[in-house]
Amino acid sequence: MTSEQRELIKTTVPILREHGVALTTHFYSRMFRHNAELKNVFNLGNQGSGKQQLSLAMAVLAYAENIEDPSVLVSAVTKIGHKHVSLDIRPEHYAIVGKHLLASISEVLGEGATPELIEAWAVAYQQLADLMTGLEMKLYHDSVAKEGGWTGWRPFILKQKEQESEEITSFYLYPADGGKVADFEPGQYVSIRLFLPELNLFQPRQYSLSSAPNGNYYRISVKKERGAADNPNGMISNRLHDKVQEGDIIEVAPPAGDFFLDTEKHTPVVFISGGVGQTPLLSMLEYLADTESDREIVWVHGCRNRKVHAFREPLTTLEARHGKLKKHIFYDSLDGEMQVEGYNEGIVELSKLRDQAVLQDADYYVCGPAPFIKKQFKDLAAMGVKPEAIHYEEFGPANLILT
Numbered sequence: 001m002t003s004e005q006r007e008l009i010k011t012t013v014p015i016l017r018e019h020g021v022a023l024t025t026h027f028y029s030r031m032f033r034h035n036a037e038l039k040n041v042f043n044l045g046n047q048g049s050g051k052q053q054l055s056l057a058m059a060v061l062a063y064a065e066n067i068e069d070p071s072v073l074v075s076a077v078t079k080i081g082h083k084h085v086s087l088d089i090r091p092e093h094y095a096i097v098g099k100h101l102l103a104s105i106s107e108v109l110g111e112g113a114t115p116e117l118i119e120a121w122a123v124a125y126q127q128l129a130d131l132m133t134g135l136e137m138k139l140y141h142d143s144v145a146k147e148g149g150w151t152g153w154r155p156f157i158l159k160q161k162e163q164e165s166e167e168i169t170s171f172y173l174y175p176a177d178g179g180k181v182a183d184f185e186p187g188q189y190v191s192i193r194l195f196l197p198e199l200n201l202f203q204p205r206q207y208s209l210s211s212a213p214n215g216n217y218y219r220i221s222v223k224k225e226r227g228a229a230d231n232p233n234g235m236i237s238n239r240l241h242d243k244v245q246e247g248d249i250i251e252v253a254p255p256a257g258d259f260f261l262d263t264e265k266h267t268p269v270v271f272i273s274g275g276v277g278q279t280p281l282l283s284m285l286e287y288l289a290d291t292e293s294d295r296e297i298v299w300v301h302g303c304r305n306r307k308v309h310a311f312r313e314p315l316t317t318l319e320a321r322h323g324k325l326k327k328h329i330f331y332d333s334l335d336g337e338m339q340v341e342g343y344n345e346g347i348v349e350l351s352k353l354r355d356q357a358v359l360q361d362a363d364y365y366v367c368g369p370a371p372f373i374k375k376q377f378k379d380l381a382a383m384g385v386k387p388e389a390i391h392y393e394e395f396g397p398a399n400l401i402l403t
Contacts, residue, residue: 005120020057148180164310184255212286274368
């Protein structure tokens with residue numbers, strides 16, 4: 001890319017800041033109109049909510065802002081690469097996306113989209129595509145190199161459904177071919193896909209693995225969130241809970257994700273979750289218990305009440321197994337039975353746990369809804385925790401950038 005082309009890219013930054021979502025909305029509409037088969041690849045729930053359009057707009061803006069040195073985006077690129085591998089995105093998809101992105105820039109900018117500007121963006125996009133496909137090729141290679149590893153979609157049998165609370169059910173998935181499953185880093189996720197007759201499409205969703213690696217099965221734990229009849233958001237969780245039965249086949253992609261426990265450390269860990277956000281943290285906790293780790297562990301979790309509190313009894317068992325695990329549970333309201341040590345009323349307030357949850361040299365793993373993550377990050381920073389010690393996972397398209 002020439003210096004002149006980089007300058008042209010930078011001239012689009014103000015436009016992307018103001019009209020980026022309009023551009024990406026036009027882009028997705030155009031792409032799905034001309035390449036309807038890609039509706040089987042993209043989460044149409046996130047399309048309907050606008051989350052995917054916002055996420056792409058932020059990514060395009062970040063790339064334009066850092067066109068002089070895209071290497072500063074390595075963390076964001078890695079996260080996207082893991083997501084793409086979990087959806088079986090291949091190099092040929094980049095050609096389709098590039099064609100429609102360049103066309104969308106031309107159509108949205110109108111006369112402002114000079115041939116020189118479009119050429120600059122074509123070079124910039126190809127540079128990004130080459131970076132992404134190189135990263136993803138390595139992730140695919142690493143996946144098949146593992147015992148029990150694979151790429152793409154593999155049929156699994158649902159052998160057990162287990163209700164964990166009024167809202168959350170666990171699904172135990174075993175390979176239909178009778179083989180092993182690849183190990184994973186505690187905290188990673190898998191993609192599953194189901195056929196939705198309502199849409200006449202396959203739809204993929206990512207779910208955190210909620211148990212420690214075991215070589216035999218994967219467990220996902222899913223919150224039921226119903227969507228309206230014409231809204232794909234919630235359709236997969238709804239179908240898993242109500243339609244999918246033990247013995248059914250579910251297609252699964254290999255584990256992916258860059259949010260996982262650093263298993264090489266021996267320093268304290270603090271797990272902070274809201275609602276179903278505890279699932280990847282539970283995988284980390286089970287791993288520490290299974291490996292008889294001597295790390296000091298603090299478990300902080302918030303949910304509405306006891307009825308929706310999943311894994312309450314397994315957590316008590318893990319607490320008994322691991323002598324250095326301390327738990328702090330927050331309910332919106334406590335009933336009389338739960339007026340005991342370790343249970344608190346209200347939302348998660350780390351300031352109430354300053355002496356118990358802010359530990360020397362600890363790593364903090366935070367997962368939950370975006371507002372929950374923002375609050376915990378801010379509160380930890382206010383108590384002197386360095387940003388690099390705070391690791392967080394936002395479910396859905398990544399829109400949070402916390403520093």
